[in-house]
Amino acid sequence: MTRVILQRLLQGLLVLFVLATLTFFLVRALPYGPFQDERAVPSHVRERLEQLHGYDKPLVVQYAMRLGNLARGELGTSLKVMEGREVTAILAQAFPVSLALGLMAMLIAVPVGVAAGVIAAVRRNRVVDYAVMAVALLGICLPNFVIGPVLAELFGRRLAWFPVSGWEPRDLSFMILPAVTLGLGSAAYLSRLTRTGMVEVLHQDFIRTARAKGQRESWVVLRHALRGGLIPPVAYLGPAFAATVSGSVVVESIFQVPGIGRLFIKAIETSDEALIMGPVLIYGSLIVVANFLADLVQLWLNPRLRSNS
Amino acid sequence: MPPLLDIQDLRIHFHTRDGVVRAVDGVSLQVEAGEVAGIVGESGSGKSVTAASLLGLVPMPPGRIAGGRAWFDGTDLLRLTGRELNGYRGKRISMIFQDPMTSLNPYLRISTQLIEPLEIHEGLRGKRALHRAIDALESVGIADAAKRIHAYPHEFSGGMRQRVMIAMALITKPDLVIADEPTTALDVTVQKQVLEVMRRLQRETGTAVLFITHDLALVHEMCDSVTVMYAGRVVESASAAMLATGPRHAYTRGLYRSNPAGAGKGCALYSIPGSPPDPARLPGGCAFRERNTLGDADQCLADHRPELVEIAPGHHVQDCPGCLAPSQD
Ligand SMILES: Nc1ncnc2c1ncn2[C@@H]1O[C@H](COP(=O)(O)OP(=O)(O)OP(=O)(O)O)[C@@H](O)[C@H]1O
Ligand SMILES: [Mg+2]
Numbered sequence: 001m002t003r004v005i006l007q008r009l010l011q012g013l014l015v016l017f018v019l020a021t022l023t024f025f026l027v028r029a030l031p032y033g034p035f036q037d038e039r040a041v042p043s044h045v046r047e048r049l050e051q052l053h054g055y056d057k058p059l060v061v062q063y064a065m066r067l068g069n070l071a072r073g074e075l076g077t078s079l080k081v082m083e084g085r086e087v088t089a090i091l092a093q094a095f096p097v098s099l100a101l102g103l104m105a106m107l108i109a110v111p112v113g114v115a116a117g118v119i120a121a122v123r124r125n126r127v128v129d130y131a132v133m134a135v136a137l138l139g140i141c142l143p144n145f146v147i148g149p150v151l152a153e154l155f156g157r158r159l160a161w162f163p164v165s166g167w168e169p170r171d172l173s174f175m176i177l178p179a180v181t182l183g184l185g186s187a188a189y190l191s192r193l194t195r196t197g198m199v200e201v202l203h204q205d206f207i208r209t210a211r212a213k214g215q216r217e218s219w220v221v222l223r224h225a226l227r228g229g230l231i232p233p234v235a236y237l238g239p240a241f242a243a244t245v246s247g248s249v250v251v252e253s254i255f256q257v258p259g260i261g262r263l264f265i266k267a268i269e270t271s272d273e274a275l276i277m278g279p280v281l282i283y284g285s286l287i288v289v290a291n292f293l294a295d296l297v298q299l300w301l302n303p304r305l306r307s308n309s
Numbered sequence: 310m311p312p313l314l315d316i317q318d319l320r321i322h323f324h325t326r327d328g329v330v331r332a333v334d335g336v337s338l339q340v341e342a343g344e345v346a347g348i349v350g351e352s353g354s355g356k357s358v359t360a361a362s363l364l365g366l367v368p369m370p371p372g373r374i375a376g377g378r379a380w381f382d383g384t385d386l387l388r389l390t391g392r393e394l395n396g397y398r399g400k401r402i403s404m405i406f407q408d409p410m411t412s413l414n415p416y417l418r419i420s421t422q423l424i425e426p427l428e429i430h431e432g433l434r435g436k437r438a439l440h441r442a443i444d445a446l447e448s449v450g451i452a453d454a455a456k457r458i459h460a461y462p463h464e465f466s467g468g469m470r471q472r473v474m475i476a477m478a479l480i481t482k483p484d485l486v487i488a489d490e491p492t493t494a495l496d497v498t499v500q501k502q503v504l505e506v507m508r509r510l511q512r513e514t515g516t517a518v519l520f521i522t523h524d525l526a527l528v529h530e531m532c533d534s535v536t537v538m539y540a541g542r543v544v545e546s547a548s549a550a551m552l553a554t555g556p557r558h559a560y561t562r563g564l565y566r567s568n569p570a571g572a573g574k575g576c577a578l579y580s581i582p583g584s585p586p587d588p589a590r591l592p593g594g595c596a597f598r599e600r601n602t603l604g605d606a607d608q609c610l611a612d613h614r615p616e617l618v619e620i621a622p623g624h625h626v627q628d629c630p631g632c633l634a635p636s637q638d
Contacts, residue, residue: 205411212364212406213399213426213477217391227416303461304415 008295012288019284020070020277024063027273070281076274081266087278090263095282097167098252098259102245104175105183109244113187114233117194121229122221124199132191139188144247148181148254165256178255182248186240190233198229227301234301238294242287311380312339313517314363314485319377319387321358321367328589332358334541336377337617340485345511345518347532347549349525349564353585355541356521357407360487362387364404365394382484400430403478407490409470413462419446419473420458426481445476449506468499472506479510486511487519492527504530525568529553537561540585540596543617544632547624557620559604559632560597579603595629605634 050056075087120132156164162177202225210224249261260279267275299306321333333355340346348356361367363386379386406412423442427433446454449472478486492500511518520531528535536546545558556562566579583600598609609631618628
């Protein structure tokens with residue numbers, strides 16, 4: 001077990017290293033730099049700025065310096081979006097917002113998706129199944145930027161159940177609409193995966209054994225089928241969570257949520273390297289950690305895997 | 310005394326894309342309390358479907374009970390709702406399935422699965438249920454049962470898993486155990502051990518067993534009475550002793566002659582030619598006609614199905630002149 005964890009840790013570090021490298025060179029390959037502005041900057045000023053931030057050195061040297069800083073946990077300062085502020089400080093403020101939003105989205109998506117999938121599987125090829133799967137398909141196909149405004153209009157403006165946009169720490173009502181928007185796709189996908197998993201398990205011999213014992217159908221489903229049926233959706237849970245948190249880029253803009261997403265977009269627009277690198281690494285770590293946690297849940301669900309490792 | 314189980318003219322159809330499959334087409338058979346009754350027949354003859362229908366385990370759709378009765382202790386099992394059947398399943402009638410590798414839930418401990426019938430039918434939980442389960446495991450010859458009961462199925466071999474299935478079937482002391490080819494999936498040596506366990510426990514508990522197999526040799530090791538099935542129907546039924554000394558139907562004779570243990574008497578090993586008819590397109594006459602080389606195929610009924618008749622007390626056979634004709638050699 002310790003070996004597996006250690007292995008995964010090293011793998012995770014490797015992923016982050018590759019991400020950092022790619023991000024660094026991609027940002028430098030952008031046709032515009034952080035010291036270019038709409039208004040022309042005098043060339044001597046720009047040279048001065050570039051010198052100050054090390055942009056005049058050879059690319060490889062800059063890359064080495066950047067990696068060195070990152071290894072020491074220094075994310076650097078934002079050059080453009082929040083000029084002069086430490087990226088660490090910016091993220092410390094914005095990341096919890098994005099994380100809370102992502103968690104809330106998953107908190108809605110997982111029970112809804114799994115329950116819908118189980119119901120569809122139990123009633124497979126009946127009206128309920130077709131209805132659930134049709135809604136799920138819609139949920140997968142409709143992009144956030146369509147669902148978000150529709151929800152905002154309907155539940156925010158017309159019915160006025162929730163605030164249309166904005167954010168108040170510790171006020172859940174601001175969180176609901178963006179979280180639902182963000183979680184809908186995951187819920188839809190989870191429901192399809194759960195259905196597939198459950199249908200497969202419900203066809204297995206041991207389900208017949210459980211029925212032959214006189215077990216009630218609801219318990220056959222919950223006790224005998226659910227564990228096996230949850231394996232496909234759980235495998236997707238790690239990536240789904242990461243995708244949800246990073247997917248908040250669009251949703252945060254729609255609902256004016258002060259998370260990482262909005263900063264990230266502005267950072268890319270202005271080639272603000274440090275403020276791109278920070279979120280990229282956070283998203284990367286999140287994906288690594290979420291996948292690892294999903295694997296642990298897999299192990300817990302499946303005793304056969306457990307005894308192999 | 311009426312038999313414990315009395316199946317009358319059971320008909321089960323499957324509605325498939327290829328048409329209506331008449332998997333069970335008028336089967337009658339009886340199981341007396343405490344006896345071991347065998348069903349023998351080739352693959353596809355409808356043995357499993359017959360057994361599964363008793364506990365309402367035939368998937369419907371595509372399956373449909375097209376007719377018949379299955380009297381068990383005064384109740385027709387075929388007319389019970391799922392909820393009513395749950396009072397019988399695993400309590401008065403339990404079932405052992407063919408494949409021990411897939412019949413136990415891989416996600417649950419053996420203990421959980423063994424205790425389940427006690428929970429459901431006797432409301433027994435915790436320590437007392439566990440003790441009963443450990444006793445049951447010991448009775449099927451699993452050493453170190455108190456410890457191994459907490460293992461998962463994949464930590465057990467096929468033979469051990471089938472022992473677990475047997476323990477699970479017997480834990481509520483049922484009146485009838487349906488064993489659907491319980492040893493087919495096992496190696497020969499393991500097969501012997503598992504059968505021994507079954508036979509010993511059957512004698513100890515006095516439970517009736519409906520023992521399904523395609524192996525005549527096993528029938529004679531295990532059973533008091535035998536029903537031979539072919540193409541969804543009963544072709545012959547008698548006590549095991551009677552059938553061994555005087556099989557009448559050409560199919561039954563073929564089964565004996567093709568069995569290395571049963572052939573004996575210097576006969577060359579025989580094999581029944583061809584394969585059973587497609588159950589979606591059963592012929593209007595004798596279904597065995599095409600394969601009948603031990604009787605006289607020309608005399609086989611062509612226009613109507615042969616009926617089951619009693620040719621000696623307790624010995625029933627399909628009344629087809631071609632199949633009853635004596636062997637040519
Ligand atoms: N779910 C189903 N759908 C369609 N046809 C079925 C179904 N289950 C069984 N049948 C058909 O019913 C017939 C009898 O099957 P059954 O499983 O009872 O045979 P069996 O005598 O137990 O054979 P085996 O020795 O292979 O177990 C077969 O022709 C099979 O194709
Ligand atoms: Mg079978």
